[in-house]
Amino acid sequence: MRVLELFAGVGGMKIAYQMAFSDDKESTFEPIEILPAAITVYNTHSISKHRAKNIIGLKIHDVDNFDMWTMSPPCQPYTKQKSSKELDLDDKRSDCFMHLLTLLRGVSKRPTYIIVENVAPFYVRNGQGRMELLKVLKDLNYNISEYIINPKDSLNIPNSRNRYYLLARLNKTFDNEILQTNLPESKLKMEYSAFVRDYLLKNVPQECEITLSTKCKRGSLFDIVDLNSTSTMCFTKNYTKYAEGTGSVLKTSDQDIAAIFENHCVRKCEGDENCCLKQVGLRYFAPKEIANLMGFPDWFDFPASTTMKEQYRMIGNSINVSVVSSLIKHLLS
Numbered sequence: 231m232r233v234l235e236l237f238a239g240v241g242g243m244k245i246a247y248q249m250a251f252s253d254d255k256e257s258t259f260e261p262i263e264i265l266p267a268a269i270t271v272y273n274t275h276s277i278s279k280h281r282a283k284n285i286i287g288l289k290i291h292d293v294d295n296f297d298m299w300t301m302s303p304p305c306q307p308y309t310k311q312k313s314s315k316e317l318d319l320d321d322k323r324s325d326c327f328m329h330l331l332t333l334l335r336g337v338s339k340r341p342t343y344i345i346v347e348n349v350a351p352f353y354v355r356n357g358q359g360r361m362e363l364l365k366v367l368k369d370l371n372y373n374i375s376e377y378i379i380n381p382k383d384s385l386n387i388p389n390s391r392n393r394y395y396l397l398a399r400l401n402k403t404f405d406n407e408i409l410q411t412n413l414p415e416s417k418l419k420m421e422y423s424a425f426v427r428d429y430l431l432k433n434v435p436q437e438c439e440i441t442l443s444t445k446c447k448r449g450s451l452f453d454i455v456d457l458n459s460t461s462t463m464c465f466t467k468n469y470t471k472y473a474e475g476t477g478s479v480l481k482t483s484d485q486d487i488a489a490i491f492e493n494h495c496v497r498k499c500e501g502d503e504n505c506c507l508k509q510v511g512l513r514y515f516a517p518k519e520i521a522n523l524m525g526f527p528d529w530f531d532f533p534a535s536t537t538m539k540e541q542y543r544m545i546g547n548s549i550n551v552s553v554v555s556s557l558i559k560h561l562l563s
């Protein structure tokens with residue numbers, strides 16, 4: 231199998247494929263990724279050494295003759311955040327995805343298999359991006375199956391990451407044409423711990439500590455979990471940059487944190503010597519711990535040349551490989 235891994239990032243799609251077909255040592259992967267730090271991570275688990283490339287510069291011959299395309303295009307055009315306003319195809323960041331759809335129409339040998347991953351609003355909003363994707367795939371005679379899957383619900387993994395997936399193939403129809411919210415029966419038979427404690431590192435980088443000043447200013451906005459929690463919020467690329475809505479933080483002591491924060495509000499002690507938050511044990515999840523929650527294998531790690539900021543950004547942009555490996559298995563079944 232020759233796989234073209236578009237928007238490759240740190241290589242989640244390749245790892246998911248290899249988890250689905252662990253006996254397959256023949257398949258080759260061509261990652262296309264613009265971010266040098268992501269390619270550096272990718273190269274640590276690849277025999278061939280790849281260079282960063284921009285999808286916009288790809289020509290038909292660059293994408294022709296592959297058996298499979300994997301794509302997780304940037305989600306900003308379909309989400310409402312500070313830097314994105316659900317502009318869909320009017321957002322410049324969707325240009326590369328549209329460029330790929332044009333190339334797909336032009337190749338002499340179409341990929342037999344395609345998998346696309348994106349945020350759930352890509353489907354829910356019924357926007358132009360998805361409409362264009364469906365139109366091209368239907369014109370080219372692909373059979374299609376769509377999913378919205380959360381690893382917390384489908385695999386009992388203690389991390390929420392509700393995502394849209396589209397499977398397309400030329401050779402065989404799918405049983406279900408309506409949107410699926412559960413993994414196919416053929417999913418990989420793997421056991422996952424339901425508890426946060428089983429995904430944690432023994433030695434956590436110093437930078438994961440949350441400073442007193444951050445606890446004072448933003449502590450009440452955090453989603454706080456503990457070792458025995460069975461859920462964490464979706465970790466985004468802005469984790470540690472913003473306190474709210476970017477991922478959970480871990481309580482490392484037995485204190486009643488809610489009561490301490492209440493007291494803190496009343497006393498308004500702002501990081502001074504007697505601040506009641508001084509003894510509160512709270513830390514960020516390490517990038518490797520987030521990777522563990524997202525199903526990455528034990529051997530996966532970030533090279534020392536990448537900064538913590540880059541690591542959070544890259545893992546926050548990546549995929550749940552446990553979910554994707556089951557979907558790839560189904561796609562090729």
Ligand SMILES: C[S@@+](CC[C@H](N)C(=O)[O-])C[C@H]1O[C@@H](n2cnc3c(N)ncnc32)[C@H](O)[C@@H]1O
Nearest residue numbers: 237238239240242263264265284285302326548
């Ligand atoms: C949603 S992330 C996908 C991450 C990937 N699936 C993984 O496992 O890490 C989108 C990726 O596309 C990359 N990207 C965005 N625009 C690109 C472009 N024009 N050319 C190549 N890569 C691009 C981003 O740097 C980012 O790594």
